[in-house]
């Protein structure tokens with residue numbers, strides 16, 4: 599018989615326990631690392647998505663900066679899908695300072711670099727395209743006047759003082775914007791992206807038209823619910839047409855939605871819209887939430903169902919659904935997928951931990967507080983650092 603010392607036994611038992619723990623962790627998180635296949639054949643290597651995040655860090659001529667490229671390269675390594683921060687399809691659609699642009703061909707070389715950076719580690723890359731509508735900051739516009747569905751003053755909110763009155767778009771101007779969405783999609787195809795996501799959330803132009811508060815029109819672009827949906831549906835039609843004409847390989851079309859709007863619509867009001875978006879042929883729906891696992895509708899705080907559950911029931915597996923909102927650790931992401939999501943999107947946690955996917959794969963807890971002194975080694979662009987320092991509460995930070 600072997601005669602092992604007491605410490606050897608302790609060592610063997612501890613090693614066995616660690617291995618068992620790792621096995622349990624891996625079997626629990628393995629759901630995150632299964633691949634996901636879209637109907638058009640695009641197959642991602644796992645179900646983890648970089649949620650779209652503006653960096654406020656383009657060059658001053660709005661071309662992609664080296665800092666932004668490094669930011670994407672540092673984070674895209676192990677993900678299944680990278681959705682870029684939003685980029686405007688027209689000059690007057692700007693929503694943020696130093697927001698990289700895509701509204702004419704002079705931006706194409708930068709877009710190509712961005713696609714390469716986002717795909718470098720094997721992820722598929724989606725360009726998020728939009729028009730900021732009534733949220734365009736007046737000091738960033740050449741004529742100082744934002745455009746929107748109607749001339750309704752912007753309501754104040756966390757990042758907006760409110761009060762700005764937009765120019766109500768004419769029928770011809772609306773058609774021009776729809777065309778611009780198509781042209782930027784063509785640029786995304788030429789740049790090497792695997793798809794575009796229409797940013798229909800966060801109160802920007804696509805949402806302005808759907809909102810009964812901001813859309814007070816009485817022509818074909820407003821009035822009834824049906825007419826308030828028309829702008830989004832026409833944009834989808836145009837983008838799909840461009841994809842069918844120019845894409846030489848499968849190319850995704852996603853739509854991001856805010857499930858409720860304080861001044862305008864409730865979660866239930868979006869149900870018919872979701873049906874229409876699906877019928878129009880989008881490849882996936884992306885839901886923007888503050889807290890994916892727990893958030894309940896503003897008008898049904900005491901009800902049992904979360905917004906996510908309600909939206910998933912409405913979609914009823916007709917198309918894939920992605921959502922983001924406070925996913926910080928592996929367990930959160932697993933719970934999100936088990937609730938029925940197709941893929942789960944990560945934001946803050948990826949900025950704080952560029953190697954988030956690697957950490958959770960190893961069963962290591964990710965940081966939840968951003969250490970500002972480490973911002974450079976975390977490849978956070980200088981201009982984004984400056985924004986984080988002034989935008990109190992945007993991140994939980996330490997020095």
Ligand SMILES: Cc1cc2nc3c(=O)[nH]c(=O)nc-3n(C[C@H](O)[C@H](O)[C@H](O)COP(=O)(O)O)c2cc1C
Pocket residue numbers: 649650651652653682683684726797799800854886887888922923924925943944945946947
């Ligand atoms: C720095 C930063 C920039 C963002 N920019 C965008 C954007 O360009 N487009 C968008 O749809 N959402 C944007 N968001 C929202 C995120 O996509 C996401 O919905 C939100 O941060 C919640 O996810 P999280 O809790 O994992 O961060 C941004 C969020 C952050 C933190």
